[in-house]
Every structure is written in C-alpha cells, then in structure tokens.
Amino acid sequence: MKKPNPRPVYFLMLIVSLLTGCSGPEDRVALHLSKGDAFYAEQDFQKARVEFKNVLQIDPNHVEGRFRLAETLEKLGETSNAVNQYKSVIGLQGDHGGALLRMAELYFAANHLEGTRELLTKIPPGDERSSARYEFLLAAVDAREDRLQPALQRVEQLLASYPTDGNATLLAASLYEKDQRPETAVALLQDFLRQQPDHHQIRAILSGLLLKQGDTQSAIDHYRRIVEAKPEATDIRITLARLYAGTEQVAAAEALLREGAVEEQTQELGKTDMRLALVTFLHDRKGFNHAAEELQQMISVAPEEANLVLALGELHERADNREQAKKIYLDAIETFALKPAEASARNRLAALLVREGKLEAALTELEAILNANGADRAALMMRASIANSQQRHGDAIADYRALLKDAPNDHVVLRLLAETHRLNGEPLLARDTWGNALIAQPRDAGLKAEFARALLAMDDPNGAEHQLLQAVTLDNDNPALVQSLAEVQISQKKWSAARETLSQLMELTPQSPLPFYLLGSVELAEQQHQAALEMFQQSLAIAPSAVEPLERAVKLLAAQKEFAQALTLTDVALADNADNAIAHHLRGTLLQALERIPEAVAAFEQASAINPRWPLPYLGLAETLRVNGETQRATVRLQQALDATDKNPLILTTLADWLEKDGRRSDALAVMKTAYEAQPQSLVIANNFAMMSITHDLQPADSTTLMAIAEQLRSSANPAFVDTAAWIEAHTGSPEKAIALLKPLVTAHPDSAEFLYHLGISEKLAGNNQAAREHLTRALALNQQFRGRDAAREILEQL
Template sequence: MILHRTMGALLLSVALLGLAGCESAKDKAARHLASALELIDKGDADRALVEFRNVFQLDPENVEARARFAAFLRDRGDLPGAYAQFQAVIDREPQNEEALRGAAEVAAKMGNWPEAGRQASALLALTPGDGAIQAIKLASDYAAAATAGDAKGRDAAEAEAKRQLVARPDDLYLRRVVIDARAQNRDFKGALTALDVALQIFPEEVSLYTVRVSLMAALEDKAGVEATLIDMDKRFADPGAGATLLRWYVSNNEMDKAEAWLRAKAEAPGNAGLEARVQLILFLKQARSPDAALAEIEAALKLAPEAPDPAAPDTSVTQAKLRVLGASILFDAGRRDEGIAAMKAILDGAPPSDEMRLTKVTLARMYLTVGDLVQSRALTEEVLKEEPGNIEAAKLKSGWLIDEDKTDDAVATLRAALEQAPGDAQTMSLLAEAYGRAGSRDLQADMLSQAVEASGKAPGESLRYASFLATDQKYLPAEAVLVNALRLAPDNLEILAALGDIYLRLKDWPRAEGVANRLEEIGSPEARAIADRLRPIILSERDNVGAAVDYLRGLAQGSGDLRNQVALISAYLSDGKQIEARALAADILAKAPDDLNARYIMASVQGATGEGKAAIETFRALVTEEPKAVQLWIALIRQSAQENGQPSIPPLVDEALTHLPDMPDLLLMKANILEGAQDIEGAIAIYEKLYAADSGNLAVANNLASLLSSYRTDKESLDRAWTVARRLNGTDIPALADTYGWLAHLRGQTTEALPYLELAAKGLAQDPMVQFHYAEALKAAGKGEEAKLHYGRVLELVPPEDSRAFAVTARKELGQ
C-alpha cells in the first residue's frame, strides 16, 4: 500500500508538471503582465520594464498590456516610447478612446502638433464634446498657423482659445496658445501677464518656467531671467535648469558669478556637493584653465569617498570618477598620451564596477578621437557585455551602427537607452540622426525638437534643429528656434551666424542688419568676421553692388587682412571690374612675391580675367612646390579644363592622386571620370571606398546609390542602394530626388516616386538618365503618352549610336 500511495503521489506530480508544461503563451504573458503591474505598485520600474518585454515576446498582440505599458512609459517620462505603444493599440483597435486620448496628450506634451491634431481629430469624431481634446486640437491648429506664418490663423486660434477658457480656465494648452500668440505678436508684457496667470494654476509645470525665461530675455530683463532660472534650479530636480543658468551666466560673461554660484552649491554636504564640484571643475576647465580644473580635482579628492557607499545608493562621485575626469582634462588639453595612460592606470587590475565601466567608456571615446576604432569598439562591447543597458556605451555603439547604416539596430539601442534616461538630450539627438539616416524625417524632426526642449534650448541642439528646418525651407520656425536659444546665449556666435543666414534667405534685410550690428557690438575678431561676411551680401542683394564693393574696400584698406582683400577681389570680379581686381592682386603679390597665398590669388585672378595660360603656369609651379596641397591641384585641374577642355582632366587627376591617394575631392573627380568613360564598376568601387570612410557624406551616398540603382539589377545591389538612399526622403534637390524616386519606383512604390522623378526631370532637363527614369515610372503608372514624350527626350540627349541599356530601351519603347 505504501508503494501504491507513493506511486499515486508520483503520478499526480507528473500530471501537474504536464499541466504546467501545457500553459499557453497567452497565459504566460498574463502572468508577466500581472508581475509587471505588481512591480509598478512596489516602485520597481526597472524590473517592471523587463516583465513588459517578456509579455510582448510571448503575446505581441496583447492590447491591454500595450495600453498599460504606454501609461507606464508616459509616467516614466519616455514620451516617444509611450506614443509608440498608444499607436500600437490604435493600430489594433482604431476606436480605442483611451489610446487615442493618450496618444493625443503625449504628442501634445512632446510638441508634435501634427500627430496631436490627427489623434485628437480621430477621438473627437467619437466623442465630439470632449473639452480637453478640443483644446489639443485647437493648439494643433494654432501651431500649424504659426509654422506657416499665418498671422490671421494664429489670431483666430487665440480668440477661440480665449472663448474656450471661459469654460475651461484650468486647461494648460489653451493657456499656452494665448501666451504664445501674444509673444508671436511681440506683446511680450502681455504674454508675461498671461503666463503669470497660468503659473498660479500650474505652479509645478516646468515648461511654463522655460517660457518665462524666454519672455524675460525678450524683455531684456536680465535680473528676471536669473531669478527664474535660480527658482527652477531650486524647485525642480531636473539638472537641466542649473545647466541653463550656468550657460546664461557664461553667455553674459559673468564668469565670477557663475563660479560663485557653483562654489555655493559645492558646499552642500555629501554627494550633492560633490556633483556640484564636478560641474565646477568642468566650468573651470572651460572658463579658466585646465590647470585650475586639475587643482580643483586635487581638492575634491580629499572629500570624495574611495568607492560608492553601499548604504548610500545615490553616491555618484568617487575618487575614481574624479581621476577619470582629470585624465579627460589632460586629454582635451592636448596631452593625449598622458590622458590615455592615466585612464589605463585607473583600469589596471580593477574589478568590474559602475565606475570602471564609466572609465572604459571614457577611454573608448579617447580612442575614437585619436582614430583607434578597434580599441574603441572593443572597450565599448566589453562594457555592454558586463552591463547591456549602459547608456553611455549604448550611445557610442549607436554612432558606429548609424555609420554602418544599421539604423534599425541603432534605433533599438537608443530607444532602450531613452527608456532608462528619458530626458537625455544627447540620446535624442543620436536617435534623430538614426531616424534621418533611415529616411524617417517626421520622427527625426520630432526627436530634434524634443532634444531642444530637454537641453533647455542649448546652442548645439537648437542649431541642429534649426538647420533641419531650414533644409525643409521652414525658415520662420527655424528663426523661432534660434531666437529662443539666443535669448539664453545672447553672444553665441554660431547662433548669430545661423540667424543671419536665415534672414538672408528670408530677404529680411533689416533683421540681417540687426544681426550684423550685434556681432560688431560683441567685437571679437570672430564676430567681426561673421559681420563682414553678412554686410556685403545684404548690400548686394539690395541691388547696391557698388555699396558692397565700397564696404569691402574699406575693410581691406582698414585691416590689411588677406581675407578681406580676397573678398574685395571677388566683389570686383562680380561687378565686372577686372582692372581693379588685377591691380589689387598685383599689389598683394608685390608685397610678398614668394608667398604661396599671394601667388595663388594672382593665378586665380589671371584665370578669371582671360589669362588662362599664365594661370596654369603659376598653378603648375605651385603644385610642384606643394604637391600635398589639394586646393592647388583642384585649381590647376579646373583652369586646365577651362583652357584646354575636358580631355586635360584625367591625367592631371591621376597625377594629383599619386601625391594624395586618399583625398576625397580628387577621388570624386576620378569617379566622375570613370563614370563618363562608362567604367561604372570602377566608379562604384571609388564611391564604396569614400562611403566607408564617411557614410554621412550626402553627395557620396547619393552618387553611390544612383550608380547602383541605374546600372545594376541584382537584388543585393538594389537593397544596398535603398539602404544608402533612404535618407534622401523629402528632398527637393533634383539630383537627390532622381535617386530616391528611381529606387522607390524599383521597389514598387511608383505613386510615391512620381513627384520626386518629376521634380528631377524638370530640374535636370539635359540629363538623359533622369528623363529615362521619369519615363519608366510614367509608363508603370499607366501614363503611356506622357512616358513617350520623355523617352523621346532621352533620344534627343544621346548620340544615335549610344548602346547603353537605358538608351536601347528608350528606342524600343518608341519603336525605333
């Protein structure tokens, strides 16, 4: 009997194991979801994140889990991740009101107004009377009007916001429409009054304080800016407010005040004081000297713990971290070997730890700077093997993934990093770069915008976003981004230069003049150089070339600076004053007859004024003396082509390449020569070499993708071309539009391709290949008669004996 009872127990055990083994994937997913929710309740967000990922591995269609995950990410501050999850719910259940609401709210919070408006419209179709969503839709309409420079649309949206505020006085988005509309109309005092009302309702809304800083700066209320930033630093845990205050002190040249503020913060006990001391060290390195920063490190070493205190988990500053900082300062000061050696000494024999991983990442960055990619990657991978979620290592790795066009991997890596540090502006900027490389321009724009906000409108992030907007000819939004950044850094030359360029493109001469005036007030040599570049353009574009020449003449005579003299020569030539140009070049040469630059200037003027043979002789003498100067070779090649025709180019390019075999400009010329000679594979090989050296070069990427797609038909080559060309999405440059459109057509996306190919065909009317691409797409779209016109255009542009495949096809299509 005992045997029977034991056997019964054994059978029962086996049966239970069998039942467990039969648990479905959905059941397992439900257990992981329950565990995730329990961990959230306990405040263990990191482990909850792992459990959510387990859910989706088992049951990717679990709508409830995605909705919960979206809310979790939103509460954690990962707004892009939250939006993606809300959208995933909507994709599965288009009328899910909570998901539509969540998506609209998150998009609005991110400032992605087109998406916020789209989601709000979808929800309002289901619940027309939802006041909160009506406010988001109104804010979206206002943003669209502001972006388009539609003053009437802005004013109408403001009036509607005021009307809705009667019923919804505590709606943040309605308040922000009113505030921004007044600011756009340059009623800064009125905007500030409206903002103060909003702050009484939302005293902890950080975005309102950021707007307050901008308004104070617009009113030139420096005390108000300082007070608001100090209040933000005390009120919010976000270190970005303190960083913005520090940048503001520096931009206003209040170095002593900045140092005093940092030293006061460094007096705080424990880790908080040490973190402030690290900021002080970085400030001293930048504003004072590397030696001052190193001296401060020595003082800090006496206060910092040797290792993290297990009883104080927030300990982030230790002696090891300070030594790493010291090594970095040595490296950045040009003492690179010392810096690398110091880093190696810190790592020598040290066991794995957070500190040592930070050290390895820092050393990896040093190796990357000196061009040792193998060591850099090895250290980065070593860190990620020890700690897969290490954010700084993830950023480094994402950089080379983007360079290798592995954008899906880069996005996944950066998204995971952003989940851990939702407010990291650098991660957002890298993610924007990855999206751009993948051709996702909407996502790129969204992430660039978020990086600006996360950085507190820092110059770097603002310049990147403004450049992106300007590329899309969105000059007014670009201006707004730059103006907001300039208010916090009024002497930043890069911002002023970019703003000046925006005003030149807008032909807003008074404001361009204002930028030039501000640069002259700053008065540094760099500032004056930018102003001197802007003023002649402003004068000449106002159809006053004579005034522009007079201005440059004054500069050249007043300063004696060679750059100003060259600018004056260029102005003389543009104005048809060849005698004056030659005279000034001769004067420069007479003062320094053996100077390479003076001889180069004279040769350039000779070439521009009909003395081509003399110019060639001078350029030939110069390259003989300086065979490694690529600019001289290019000048010689161009002048020879002008004087002796295209056949003179190939031997000169080959000669130049014997001295400069890896020079990109010369290799581009060589590739162009090979393409013209129908050595397509030779040209592709050069473009592959150039692309491997710099995959971010847009011209190289375009040319490589164009040749691959135009002359090869195998799937591997076409897939490679698409990977390279995806970034061209949205372009309005004819050559780039042809490449992107042709590849889109080859991938079966002819409807998307046609606008690009039409643009290219109009812009490159003399290029037979471009006309052929458009004809092929028109034929595929069922527009046969229109296609024949462009096949005919192809044959007009090629000789009758042309045997290239596209020419043969064009003849067949026309029955020839």
C-alpha cells in the first residue's frame, strides 16, 4: 500500500505558522481569544488559561482577555488569583459589568454586604444590570440583612420574569419559610419541579421542608428519586438511609448503604463516605463488634484507603480501646509515611494522648507533623491549645498567627487568638483581634455574644451590652442572647432597659421561670417589694421548686411577717421535689422564727441529710438549739458538722466564736488554728485567728506566722483586715508600722472605737503617751462594745 505523503500536512502547518507570524497583534489576540474560548467551552481550563495568558502577553491591558482569564482561574479553583484579575479588569475599565457583578457575588459569598451593594451600584445600564443574577443578588442582600419584605418583593418580581430560575426559587422558598408560610414555600418548589423535574437541588430542599412539616414519607419519595437519578449523590443517599432507619425500615437503610459502599469501591482513591456511613449505621444499630468486623473487611479489600484505617482507630477510641487505637495510628504512620495520611494519623494519636493527659508525648507527634508541614492546621490548633493549657500564651499566639498567614479572615482562629491575647494580659490586642473576627463575620450573632463574654471578663460591661444589642438585632428569636443582654443590663443597674429586654424574653419563653425571676430581681433592686414578690411567685407558679425565686420570695414574706404564706411556698416546693435541700432549710428558718423548735430541728436535719456538705443547715440547726437554751448540744452539733463539711470555714469560725463567748478561749483558739492550717489563704480565717490569738495573749502562732498573716491582710480593701495587720505589727514589736496603717483607717472611720483603741495602744507602745491618751479617750467616749474596752480604761487611768 502506498503511504500517504506527509508533506501536504507539513506545508499546511507551515503556511498557518507563517500567516500567524506575519499577522498583527490584534489578529494574534483574536486567535488566542478564540482558542481560549473553545478550550473553555470544552472545560479544558488548563489550556484555556494558557491561551488567555498569551493574550495578556501580547496586550497586558486587554480587558476581555483578563476577564476571561479570571473566569478560567475560578474554574480551576484559584479564587484568590481570580479576584486579583477581576480587580485588574475593574481598574482598566471601571464600568465593566461582568467583572463588577462577579466581584459583587464573591463579596456576598464572603458576607461583605456593604461591599456587595457598592459594587452593584457601579454596574452600568445594560445586560448585566437587567440580568437575573443582578436582581437575585439585590434580593439576597436584602434577605441577608433581614429585610424580609423588600427581599420577598424583589424575588417575586424576579420570578415573574424568570419563573424557572433555580436560585430565585430557592431564595423565595427560604423567605416564605422565614415569613411563617411553609405551605407557600412547598407549593412553589412543587410547581418548579413540575417544569424541571431533574433539578435535584430543588428536590432536596423540598424534601427538607416536607420533613419539617412531618411529611416523612413524601420526603423519602423525593430523596429516592434523587438517588435513582444520581446514584453518586452520596449525601442524599446517606440522608435517605437515615430516614429509612428513623421509620424502622432498617433493612432498606442497610441495603441502600451497602449498595452505595459497593459502588464507591470502584471510584477513585479517597472516596469513603458511603463505606464509613455503613460502618456508623452498623455501630449504632448492631454495636461495636459488627461495625469493626465490617470495617476490617473493607480495609482488607482496600488497604490503601487511609480514611478507612483511621476510622478503625476512631472506632476503637469510641469503645475506649485506647491502646488498640494507638497501635492502629502508629501502624498508619508507618504505612502512610510521607503521605498526607501520616499527618492525619499523627494528629489523631496526638489528640488521644491529650485526652490521656500525656501532653509532652502529644507535642512530640505534633512537632513531627509541623517539621514536615509547618502550616498543618490541625497540628497548629492542637499545639496552641496545649500551650494555653500550660499557660504558655505567647507560644499559642505564635501558632494562631501562623494559621492566619494563609487564612487572615479565619474567624475561628481570630476568636481563639483574641481570647489568648486576653489571657496573656493584652486587652488592647484582644479587642483588635475580636474586631477583625467580626469584620470577617459581621452578621454572626454567636460571635458577637462570645465577644461580649470576653468584654465582661475584661471588665467592660458597656462594651458587652453593645455587642449583645447587635447580636439580638441579628437574631432576635434567640432566648439565650436576650437573656445574656438582660443579665448585663441588670449588672449595670440599667433597670428600664432590663425591663424592656425581659419583656421580650417572656414573649420568647412564656413557660420559663427565669424571666419572671430576673424581673423580680429588678423590682427588688428598686425597692418595689410587692412587685418583686409577685414576679417571684409567677416564677414559682411555673417551677415550684426553683431555688432562686423560692429563696427571694420566702425572705420577702418573712420580712413582712407573712410566715404562713412563706411556709406554704416551701410546702409546694417540697411537694414538687421532696429532696430540695434549700426548701427544707428555708422551712427550718421559718419554723425557728415561729418558735416551733422541734419542727425547725427536723427541717434542718432533713436538709443536711440531703446535702451533707452544705454548712447552712448545720448552722441553722445549731442556732435553733442555742436559742432554745441547748448550748452544749448546739456546740456538739457544730463539732460533728466539721467532718461532714470538710472543716468548712463558716462552721469553724462560728464554732470558735461560740466557744469564745462561752469563755472557752483555748478551745476557740484551737479551732481557729485548725481552720487556718486547713485554709491559710482564707483572709477571713487568717484575720480571726490572728485577732483572737493577740487579743487573749494566748500566742499559739509564732511571730513568723503572725507576720505572714499581716502581709496577707495589709493590702486588703477590707478595713477590718488592715486593722488586724496593724494590731499584729503592734504586738510583734513594730508599733510605728501599726500607726502608719491605723491613722488612715481612723481618718476614714472616725466612729470606730476598736480602730481608735488599737491606734491608742500602738501610740503607747511607741512612747507617744499624749497621742495614746487622746485616742483611748475618743474610743471610750463613743460608748461602743469592743474587744479591749476594759483594758483601754485601765491603761488610760495609768496614763
């Protein structure tokens, strides 16, 4: 056979080449544009990019070439580069409708609504401004800004012109649902599907709406149609399986998942969703053994599927088989060395080690990951969390900043960085970082609420209120946000604003006792006792054994001598919950006031039996016995309570006070010494121990201990504690130091006989007899009872 002569083809290519070479720049640009468009239409975006870049090499200012390159880069997933190209197009031609519209869409996707509107206003009259995309975006911005009716009006007008526009239909359905018209939303979607039955996204949204309305079977039918048409729709298949399982069609659910799992095995490496969904289903329905056996079988068929191997480790973790999980992760690290799965296995292993408290071992794994890839998000996040737990906030800050290099608007990382700055004592940096997080997510009500909590921790309730007001504006149906706002307003004593917010909370949660209790607290703060009582009683009508309103109501009624009514409230509370220790305790205090001693004793005993570690019932019981003349029994009961309450400081100080009053000073001091040794950081205990020791000259504490206590107390805001510190100085040979502490106290509290007495004694010890005489005279002239009164009189006579 005669071979074909290749020369005609060669000459044809040569001629084309020569023609191209001889043509001008405009012709070459047109040729590359044409070829780029052809490749784009064939979805060969790599070759399309080359052609459009060729256009720009010839003419860097070619607007359409740059615009088409931007579109191509988007198709290749290079959104950041595409945005830069769109911006360049707008820089070259400020009224380029296509670039302006696409940038507006990207701004909207990033939740930058102000920027979206600004770009839309710049689009000139023409095809883009009259397009469905333009009108849809205007409606979508209105919807995102909670301008429900304008959004509905726009989208309905859009649907009148474009009845088969899927995006407009979806937006309209979501707006109808938000407008409490779910039936209208369902009807709209059903009408759309009659015209376009293959629009699977619309069908999936319709299924979700039908589920919300309780029409599970119709939802199942729609999901089944999607799976039949698109068997590769993994998420829909999994949702359908869950619905089958939820309606006790367990066999159908398992069969659907198994079918998907088998199909998935023939697809590319890394697709494991169906197989893992089957494993989860088996675990939930048949237990760990069935799931593990199935998963091991899958791994034997596809040992290269790292997701399956790691899932087996996670399965063992859930079963608390930690050592087996570790072995699986360690094997995976070796099997998948130098592959992305190695980092995943190390991250899983590190997380498990953290849960076991083995932080150094976890850090070793994280370092191995970051040595290979310093930008690994999971490893950096975990290492930062560990650093914060170890108070190494600077290291955590460095890791969070490293994460932000690749994603500067990551609001999750920004939030964590802001909180770390706060923990590191950098409130200004914390505020700035929170601000950046809110710029990234300006309409995230939850993020604003978190910022409010951080501001409260930084002692800025006004800033917290501002953030919560914005959060409530964005999400005014969220009871938790409204409650937080009310509580901040109450803490600032903004009673009028708090009332308004609590009224909103009552509308949102009419069956909750909390808003009535909070409003009662507002009324009580404004001395509106009757109004407060009514609110507390309304709260109790909803929750009869709720502790806070019960306490407040009982105390108000007791103050009005309405003991019978108060007792009724405790009776109702105990009928609702017989193990309510606080109700028993309140009942005991009321019965004590009514001098019904045996009943009061029984109530206190019942309260302490329910909550043996709570000190108040023991104190109430002992006080009742003491008032009844049973002093010895009361003291013994408090001594018995010490073990039950783990030497509670309130029990200890009360017992010591009673022993001192009964003349048993050595016993009292021994109790206080025990209390101090158990809780040396308690200022109340340290103060009482030192004062009792010095006053009675019993000296159970050496001067070193007393001086340590003085150091604790001298900087306190409590003047009584500062007085004790001065008294210690006077009794340990430093009367001048005592005088320096006491003079400001006496100036601030000129009517305190005890402060004057201590200053007078300190002056005497310092040799200042005239000053001592003056202060002791003033102390006695006040005619107050204080420790050392008799001694003051004797010393004054000597002077």
